[in-house]
Amino acid sequence: MPQEYRLILKHADQAGYTPDMECYLRHGGYEALRKALATAPRELPDGKKQSSQEVIRDEVLKSGLRGRGGAGFSCGLKWSFVDRRSGKPIYLICNADESEPGTFKDRQILHKDPHQLIEGMIISCWANDVKLAYIYVRGEFPQAARIINQALKEARSKGFLGKNILGSGVDLEIHLHRGAGAYICGEETGLIESLEGKRPYPRIKPPYFPAVLGLYMCPTIVNNVETLCAVRHIVSMGAAEYAKLGTANNTGTRIISLSGDVQRPGYYEVEVGKATLGELIHHENFGRGLRPGRSIRAIIPGGSSSKVLKAGERFKLKRKGADGQMTTVEVDLLDLPYDFDSLQAAGTMSGSGAIIVLDDTRNPVDVLANVSEFYAHESCGQCTPCREGALWMSKALHRLTHGEGRKSDADYLLHIAQNIQGRTICAFGEAAAWPTLSFVKKFKAEFEARGAADEAGTGPTGSGKPPASH
């Protein structure tokens, strides 16, 4: 039976659990940090010696932990790219700019268990020779900012931060930095620019890979809140034990944000890949299905920028059988294991772990119009295809939802989206294009019908009435 497995959110919702230091210490807080600092250097079978820090980095790599922010990239590999020979300081930034529509998991950690994040950060900083780190919290989380500030103060007073932390001879400081309402700050190089006090225009890669040329042109690690919390548990339980959670290549737990047309929206921490998309939506331990009498029309599986899945779609997945042979199986979208690889095989992504369910009362034209308006508003404006294209798409969808559409708008939307993706400095271009590409391709009849009805004056907001004012 699929059920929650609470590792990171183990205590967060328990009665009486508070975000202060004393409570965290009572629940075994900062023990993982002590364990990390006491890690002995080791010699590998091939005679190569590993420092204590290298042992921790190796553990994180072996745990299979993949970034929980959206890209799902190996955390250990990301750390291994850090330029450690430049002689420049290395910085670490916690990306707490949670802003992918549909996502509300980091919010839980920041508000309810801030010390867990700080402990994960201290361990990660220590393992990567970082002396100065930042938590970039989105501006719309004013209470989280206060809670984090308080937690940082407590950590300083306990000697977990500051000079010579816990007598280790290592100095470390972590500061809070607040964003101010811009989605693009979630993109790591945009975030870095923002932290430098500038407009958050993403940097072009190459050459500005954060691991080499990040904050102040120094090597920089940017990790998501949930990822850094996972590091604490990897150190605590050991990489091998952590890797037993979840499924092959999709280890550990993930906090899924479920919203939209389900009976019980909310956040659910599960072992990665142990529950299917259908179970997360329908099972009594999770979403408990749709409202009575309704059925699924579509699912946005990984935040609003992921490609939509249409009810009834089937996908071919490669599976390893008991005999070790790879076989291909065809599954319905509801039977897709909710992990990084299966969603990718289905042509979309699990992204930030945010599932938005759309039932049969929702019209894909209206849904895409809403999503598209978001991207038009949030484009930073640096690259022409995105700045103009995102707005053109939103305008076309606005007229389609205001009785002034055309049948040709469907193709027009596809044309614009195709000319944004791959032509921008950062992945926002794809984030803006993918919803349009997937919605219009999969629901083309609905888009064309809406436009045709408007041309004939019989659309839902047309019917011969004067055009809606805007």
Add this chain to the structure above:
Amino acid sequence: MSFSIPAPLEAELDELVTRYPQKRSASLMFLHTLQEHFGYVSPEAVEWTAAKLGLAPINVFELVTFYPMFRQEPLGRTHIKVCRTLSCSLAGAADLRKKFCEKLGLDPKAHVPQTTTDGNFTVEFVECLAACGSAPVVLVNDTLWEKVDGTGTDAILSEGKRSETRARSAGMAG
């Protein structure tokens, strides 16, 4: 109105500068702090920040115009931000915003921040507030209201009115 920074506020800002290897990094935190104190970011606040951080005023002003949370004029004391993004929209965010506007005598069709003539309330649509599981949500000043329905709407407005009354009597007492 002359622009002056009280000493405790300046001390707070000076401390912020020490958190970064480069002064310019403190600009966003400066703007937040100044906006919290003055209610908005005035041209004087921009110039003061620029001088303090060794920047040209445009380096600060371009932040005020880019980041949606910074504002260049005072807004209502109770600032109602209704989330308009998908999950909240599915849960009726458009009707919710309309209800706020109607109850406060604002234009429900206008898509920009609007402030009541008495300066007590501002209503605006904002993008995702990251609380989609309890849609529709509204951020009122620093407080998040979840699953806001008709009762929630009334509660937000009456709480806003109560704080106006408190502020007024405090002002008269002072």
